[in-house]
Amino acid sequence: MIHPLERALLLGSALLVLAAPTALRAQECLDCHGEPGSSVSFKSGENRDVTVDRKAWEASVHGSMGVACTDCHTEIKEYPHPEVTDKTARDLTLRFYTSCQQCHEDQFKKTLDSVHQRALAAGNKKAAVCADCHHPHTQKKITDDKGLQREGKLDQTSAATKKTIDKVAGKIKKTVNPKH
């Protein structure tokens, strides 16, 4: 019979494994996905390579901020993975892209009334989704600290100047980022 204390310790170490740092959890996935040569096949006859470029991942905004693979691929707990039922490679993209919503709610809401989303809702599977423009495995940081520095400096600026800056900033945001 296992002593209750021993059992508690065993349970404790199991919890430790589950609570392992996110980098380590990505490491487990990368043990396989970091090596080229595997692919997933679809009913349509298409194949898609499942290699994740380890260096690009580590340099990406998600990899460097400690986001775990399983934050987005929530259904994957072990190998073999759950069976892939997507008919086409595009269906796989459309299955995963909604994961952005949990952390980027603002952008997600904004895209809901964009031209892309309306096209998607109308059944056009080619309509651009988040992952088409920002591949989450390789996306680098877009905004830099300059935006924050500007905020700080605004405290010492007159109300009229603030208004002008905000107007210009609004325009820039519209031009640079017309999609959401």
Ligand code: HEC
């Ligand atoms: C033992 C090797 C191995 C490990 C570990 C592994 N994978 Fe996979 N993965 C594969 C292979 C091989 C495929 C190709 C399709 C298949 O065989 O299931 C795949 C396919 C996938 C796919 C695309 C198809 C699907 O199931 O939607 C995703 C996403 C994926 N893996 C994510 C992950 C994540 C996240 C982890 C870590 C939690 C992980 N994998 C760990 C080998 C592995």
Ligand code: HEC
């Ligand atoms: C921020 C969300 C996010 C994170 C984090 C993430 N993925 Fe993905 N992953 C996606 C999306 C979205 C797709 C679909 C991309 C597409 O079809 O263009 C995808 C696709 C995949 C695929 C299918 C093949 C491919 O490249 O299209 C595999 C395999 C995969 N991811 C494994 C991983 C592994 C391993 C990690 C961690 C090292 C990881 N993902 C981290 C969102 C994420």
Ligand code: HEC
């Ligand atoms: C588990 C949380 C999480 C999920 C899910 C997630 N992200 Fe992120 N994302 C982050 C964090 C953290 C950052 C870095 C902080 C920041 O800049 O907002 C980031 C940054 C980004 C950036 C750069 C933003 C900037 O200001 O530089 C883009 C673009 C992005 N993510 C796209 C996506 C896309 C596309 C998806 C879905 C496929 C996704 N993210 C899913 C957490 C997440």
Ligand code: HEC
């Ligand atoms: C048609 C392309 C396109 C689509 C679709 C798209 N984006 Fe973007 N996104 C951009 C562009 C362009 C920028 C401006 C920065 C740049 O030049 O890369 C941007 C900027 C961002 C930023 C950083 C600036 C900010 O607004 O905070 C985040 C985060 C982001 N996108 C997330 C998302 C998410 C999440 C989705 C899906 C709901 C999405 N994007 C869909 C093209 C797109």
